[in-house]
Amino acid sequence: MTDILASLLIMAGLFFFMAGSIGLLRFPDLYSRLHALTKADNLGLGLLIIGLALHLRDPLIALKLLLIWLAVLAAGATSAHLIARHARRREKHV
């Protein structure tokens, strides 16, 4: 039962990764692509990690995976803002 749930979560994770990559290709400008990257990939990684943690049934490893997700989440959100800011300031100064 947990394995079914884990499988579903892992597949949902892959789905969001795919969506993010497609967004990166389809969206027309840098800022819109950043939306796709941060929102879809962070959700994708989160679902995948919850799925893996359920599958592993080891709370200690699960917490470490959660730490990795938090690190990616915080770093990803910060990077996205910094890249957007970098681009925006350059636009304004040219």
Place this chain on the structure above:
Amino acid sequence: MAQRISMPAGILARTVLFAALWWLITQGRADAWLVGVPAVALAVFASERLSSGALPRLSLIGLFGFLSLFLRESLSGGIDVARRTLEPKLRIAPGFSSYRLRIQDPRARVLLINCIGLLPGTLAADLDGDFAELHLLDADNNPDPQIRQLEQAIARLFNVPLETNDD
């Protein structure tokens, strides 16, 4: 203003946090503390040196409210952007807007800026004084209510009041 934790209590809080992280990274191995004690001490020292001031006293109920809002909103943010990318006809109308932050605490502001990027359709592209410049996936939607909701949750988390003079 927000309630602050005194400095010794702040060092204690950091030590507990980093010791817990060390325990987690090393997966609870007891013999790791030989390296762990100096590593945690160095991390506490660095964190204290880099800190902008005393730690705020976080509210536990506020944390619960913030986390549930955060998880709900990042889920809907991901679903929203996935829907937009996968639809045969790209239905986005990108644009910029400006949002006046009502929260004053610098830490709370940074948290808000970072979280805005995970909400559906919004991304903070710059922060200039009290104004955050937002990039919107769909400029026809007014993003302010959902950000205000997040801002309120962060204010409760940090135990700080929101300015409420104008809107």
Place this chain on the structure above:
Amino acid sequence: MTELLAIVTLGLMFSLFLGLLRILRGPGAGNRMLAAQLIGTTGVAMLLLLSLLLDQYALIDVALILALLAAVAAAAFTGQQRESGHD
């Protein structure tokens, strides 16, 4: 379950492949840097899956390092040097 993990690992590789098109096409450094961030996040996910598939616990540590250092690269991209002499 391992079949599923293998399929998802491969799927992530396909997803990353799409991201590579953006890094090649650009335009501009900003677009390339955001595609590099995508590769970082996808790399973390792939390493976590591989650690189970190959039974290599250490790959979880590699994923942690990759997550932290990808942030350093993004920071380096946006850091602005002071003009020397006028400072």
Place this chain on the structure above:
Amino acid sequence: MNATMLLIFDALLLASIIGLAWAALASADARRSVILFIAFGLLLAVAWGRLLAPDVALAEAAIGAGLTGALLLAALQWQPRKTADTTNSEQPTHTLLETGFRWLVTLLCAALAGMLAWSLTQIDAGTAKDALANAVAANIDASGVSNPVTAVLLNFRAYDTLLELAVLLTAVLGIFALGPAQAGYRIAGPVFTSLTRWLTPLLILTAGYLLWVGAHAPGGAFQAGATLAAAGVVLRLAGRDQIGLPRGNALRIALGAGVGMFLLVGLALFALGRPFLGYPPAWAGALILLIETAAMLAIAATLVSAFIGGQPTEEKTRC
């Protein structure tokens, strides 16, 4: 089923890595090359993981993807920018000399690749690999550690690692010969500053973990040193002048710590009537940890010195 999946995965990974390498080298725009190189490093770390070499994967993730990328991006900033926007200046114009030089490099690379391919055919891969692995496995109990890679690097082939650290020390002397450090970075905005506040302690803890875990699992001084150096790099990028790098004599001690500790341990053992760096098995674990700690500090100080691009100035300007 799984094997087929992983085979396709490998093929795609390989194609991506070669494609990125090619694109990075073929680009005329240096900024574009550097970003492609960062992506290349990220993928290479995954590839080393796939090849069951987590030690190398850790090193590649820390040094290849993160630090070298930051180093190259910083180096780009020191060059005067040709135009405000270099995004589309991808039309190469070469002089005859440059073209000749390119061909020379290509020829030398091809010759090297040929030599490597030839030597590969000369190795009786199976027996050579097994002989070495068996030799390591047979002596691992006496090495003081249970990670075979660390056993080789810090015990069986400690001379090699000592000389590697000496090479790093020489490199940092070369960097200092360039003169005083480059100008720092502008004071970063609140979001960037906040990144340094949580990333720095996390990098310190992770470096400590890699140092400790190296004794019995993938990790070690080089990976730990690079991770620690990343903390210094981020702080400098955020516009801080105090980045944990000591000045003056303390810096000299830190830079020489790796080689110094190695020599100290080696000579002390020598004085006690043992071979140079021939640890007594009962002490081997502790001595290796001691040397690795010193090596980690030296490597971190070297990498941060490389990032600031010269000798740190003694006087304090601002905090």
